[in-house]
Amino acid sequence: MNPFKSSSNAQKTKDRIVACVLAALTYVILACTLFIFFDIAKKGLPVLMPVFSEKGGEIFNSDFLTRMPETLVDYTDENGDKQSMASTDFIEFTKANPDAVIENKKTNAYSGGGIAGPLVGTALLVIVCMVVALIVGVAAAVYLNEYAKQGRFVGMIRLAIMNLAGVPSIVFGLFGFAFFCLFPLLPVFTDAPNIEKSLWAIPLFGGFLSFEGWGNSLIAGGLTLAVMVLPVIIAACEESLKAIPKGFREASLALGATKWQCIRTAVLPYATPGILTASVLGVTRVAGETAPIMFTAAVALKGKLPWEEASGNGIFWLSDLLTDSVQAMPYHIYTVAARIPRTDATSAMQDGSVFVFLLMVMSFASVSIYLRIHFRKKLKW
Amino acid sequence: MVTTSSQPTDAAEIASASAANNPNPIAKEDSMIEVDDVSFSYDMGKTNVLKNISFNIPAGKVTALIGPSGCGKSTLLRCLNRMNDLVDTSKVTTGQIRIMGQDINASDVDPIELRKQVGMVFQKYNPFPKSIYDNVAYGLRIQGIKNKSKLNEAVEKSLQRAALWSEVKDRLNSSALGLSGGQQQRLCIARTIAVNPRIVLMDEPCSALDPIATARIEELIAELQEEFTIVIVTHNMQQATRVSDRTAFFYLGELIEYNDTATIFANPSVRHTEDYVSGRFG
Ligand SMILES: Nc1ncnc2c1ncn2[C@@H]1O[C@H](COP(=O)(O)OP(=O)(O)O)[C@@H](O)[C@H]1O
Ligand SMILES: [Mg+2]
Numbered sequence: 001m002n003p004f005k006s007s008s009n010a011q012k013t014k015d016r017i018v019a020c021v022l023a024a025l026t027y028v029i030l031a032c033t034l035f036i037f038f039d040i041a042k043k044g045l046p047v048l049m050p051v052f053s054e055k056g057g058e059i060f061n062s063d064f065l066t067r068m069p070e071t072l073v074d075y076t077d078e079n080g081d082k083q084s085m086a087s088t089d090f091i092e093f094t095k096a097n098p099d100a101v102i103e104n105k106k107t108n109a110y111s112g113g114g115i116a117g118p119l120v121g122t123a124l125l126v127i128v129c130m131v132v133a134l135i136v137g138v139a140a141a142v143y144l145n146e147y148a149k150q151g152r153f154v155g156m157i158r159l160a161i162m163n164l165a166g167v168p169s170i171v172f173g174l175f176g177f178a179f180f181c182l183f184p185l186l187p188v189f190t191d192a193p194n195i196e197k198s199l200w201a202i203p204l205f206g207g208f209l210s211f212e213g214w215g216n217s218l219i220a221g222g223l224t225l226a227v228m229v230l231p232v233i234i235a236a237c238e239e240s241l242k243a244i245p246k247g248f249r250e251a252s253l254a255l256g257a258t259k260w261q262c263i264r265t266a267v268l269p270y271a272t273p274g275i276l277t278a279s280v281l282g283v284t285r286v287a288g289e290t291a292p293i294m295f296t297a298a299v300a301l302k303g304k305l306p307w308e309e310a311s312g313n314g315i316f317w318l319s320d321l322l323t324d325s326v327q328a329m330p331y332h333i334y335t336v337a338a339r340i341p342r343t344d345a346t347s348a349m350q351d352g353s354v355f356v357f358l359l360m361v362m363s364f365a366s367v368s369i370y371l372r373i374h375f376r377k378k379l380k381w
Numbered sequence: 382m383v384t385t386s387s388q389p390t391d392a393a394e395i396a397s398a399s400a401a402n403n404p405n406p407i408a409k410e411d412s413m414i415e416v417d418d419v420s421f422s423y424d425m426g427k428t429n430v431l432k433n434i435s436f437n438i439p440a441g442k443v444t445a446l447i448g449p450s451g452c453g454k455s456t457l458l459r460c461l462n463r464m465n466d467l468v469d470t471s472k473v474t475t476g477q478i479r480i481m482g483q484d485i486n487a488s489d490v491d492p493i494e495l496r497k498q499v500g501m502v503f504q505k506y507n508p509f510p511k512s513i514y515d516n517v518a519y520g521l522r523i524q525g526i527k528n529k530s531k532l533n534e535a536v537e538k539s540l541q542r543a544a545l546w547s548e549v550k551d552r553l554n555s556s557a558l559g560l561s562g563g564q565q566q567r568l569c570i571a572r573t574i575a576v577n578p579r580i581v582l583m584d585e586p587c588s589a590l591d592p593i594a595t596a597r598i599e600e601l602i603a604e605l606q607e608e609f610t611i612v613i614v615t616h617n618m619q620q621a622t623r624v625s626d627r628t629a630f631f632y633l634g635e636l637i638e639y640n641d642t643a644t645i646f647a648n649p650s651v652r653h654t655e656d657y658v659s660g661r662f663g
């Protein structure tokens with residue numbers, strides 16, 4: 001007689017069913033994710049690497065990454081084949097071949113050229129955002145965790161920060177628009193103040209410090225994104241600070257360190273990995289946001305890269321760069337996907353942009369995972 | 382006084398029984414630390430964890446604090462270098478602690494300066510995850526000493542004094558976390574004495590170590606006694622007899638008996654002390 005014999009078959013069946021349902025749901029999610037990814041890759045990869053397209057072609061289409069978006073011209077040539085090219089290429093082509101047969105000529109806004117502008121714009125937005133968010137976020141976390149007397153008031157601040165993390169991004173967008181774009185106390189260095197908007201202009205360094213608000217600009221968008229990601233950064237920093245063993249702080253203070261020396265030498269260095277990992281995840285989040293930059297920073301079309309366009313020298317150049325609008329990947333995708341009809345000619349820009357953007361965000365996420373594993377191995381106590 | 386055979390149950394009762402019993406007082410001039418009627422609370426004075434403690438700790442000797450878990454030994458030790466300042470709601474409710482004659486809770490005492498003179502070694506060895514060298518140099522560096530040869534000299538001297546130099550001199554730049562537990566604790570001692578304190582507080586420094594590592598630390602304490610005043614909390618009765626000159630027995634936040642270690646263990650005047658040191662409770 002087996003003393004461990006199962007007593008109830010009904011229980012066993014139930015158990016098996018639950019396990020199956022849970023497994024099935026997990027695999028459904030996995031399947032959806034894989035399907036989306038492969039669909040995007042199947043359509044987008046040939047844009048970046050034409051060898052994989054049906055027609056074949058060069059191995060790597062670097063133009064797609066290095067050119068600015070522009071209008072796309074498509075037409076039917078003398079053989080009845082469909083042709084499409086960026087409008088600058090088309091102008092040169094007609095100059096070189098004045099007799100070429102061009103029928104059914106159509107222009108499609110934003111769908112030609114490449115995505116250099118949006119890529120660079122997103123990178124700049126992320127840099128401005130993370131520099132600000134990290135400085136303010138680490139400072140706030142250090143204050144809340146190390147300096148502030150733990151009580152009701154600090155508890156309320158924490159609660160407020162947590163709630164801020166749940167605010168929809170469009171709300172941050174509108175806040176940023178009201179606060180960073182329109183607020184006339186925000187100063188700009190410029191040679192020529194905007195007379196209509198400027199509250200007052202102080203002559204400085206041979207130009208003017210003009211209080212005219214930042215308008216639709218890199219800095220307004222970067223700061224709006226920073227405000228949006230701050231709660232995440234603060235929470236992550238606090239987690240990292242809490243994970244530092246009490247022994248490090250005590251040892252440091254017992255050796256005669258001041259509070260700040262203790263934090264600087266015995267706490268922050270060991271919290272850095274956690275803060276880094278969290279901030280890379282933050283980058284992934286802000287890089288993909290459309291709503292906060294829609295009103296504050298992004299435009300659909302720009303002729304040149306931001307640093308080519310900025311004028312003036314030194315501080316004037318920097319001010320110009322920061323207060324000029326930028327293109328950005330999520331906004332560019334929104335524009336070409338939602339505002340341009342999908343045809344054989346325009347689909348390349350749509351699929352290619354989505355594919356490159358996906359790669360970009362995935363590589364941020366991988367860096368974050370790598371950092372976490374790397375530091376976990378290196379820093380153990 | 383303590384001639385009755387009925388065992389006192391209340392700490393206050395025991396303490397009052399021993400209050401008049403101070404056969405071997407330390408002259409004020411010889412004492413490094415004077416604890417004078419100190420009560421201490423972790424909750425703004427609602428409950429006292431230490432109750433009217435008075436005793437003098439002699440200079441250049443090892444003083445052991447013993448007593449059952451939770452009786453306030455660590456708390457008292459952490460009062461001596463004001464580590465309890467880290468607890469927002471903590472408060473010395475009565476009395477004074479004087480070190481070298483100075484009330485350390487006076488408003489013009491900087492706890493940073495105090496801690497440079499009163500070093501501390503913790504129960505769980507806690508080197509920083511840095512190199513051995515950087516660990517020992519830490520205290521000097523935060524004092525702003527950057528001179529390389531000065532640091533080298535101080536690191537070597539401290540490691541030698543902590544009996545660790547010969548074991549680590551070839552790998553000063555490797556991580557301190559690669560050392561054995563006993564070596565890590567000796568490194569922490571080296572780190573503490575590198576800043577040249579007058580007093581070294583040790584809170585159960587051997588409780589996480591094996592017997593051999595413990596023996597090495599005990600030897601070390603005997604050597605360090607020549608240069609430093611040492612106050613050590615220990616759970617281990619044998620350890621107290623081996624390393625200390627004087628022993629204070631605490632129970633429920635009160636000082637029950639304080640005397641030469643030999644007397645405390647061989648001939649305690651309070652029944653409760655006898656029960657504890659002979660292992661009948663605690
Ligand atoms: N940081 C603290 N906050 C509040 N209570 C504490 C704290 N540290 C210790 N205590 C309390 O103080 C009493 C004495 O603790 P402690 O000094 O650590 O005892 P011992 O070291 O003798 O075991 C215990 O009841 C303990 O719970
Ligand atoms: Mg203790």
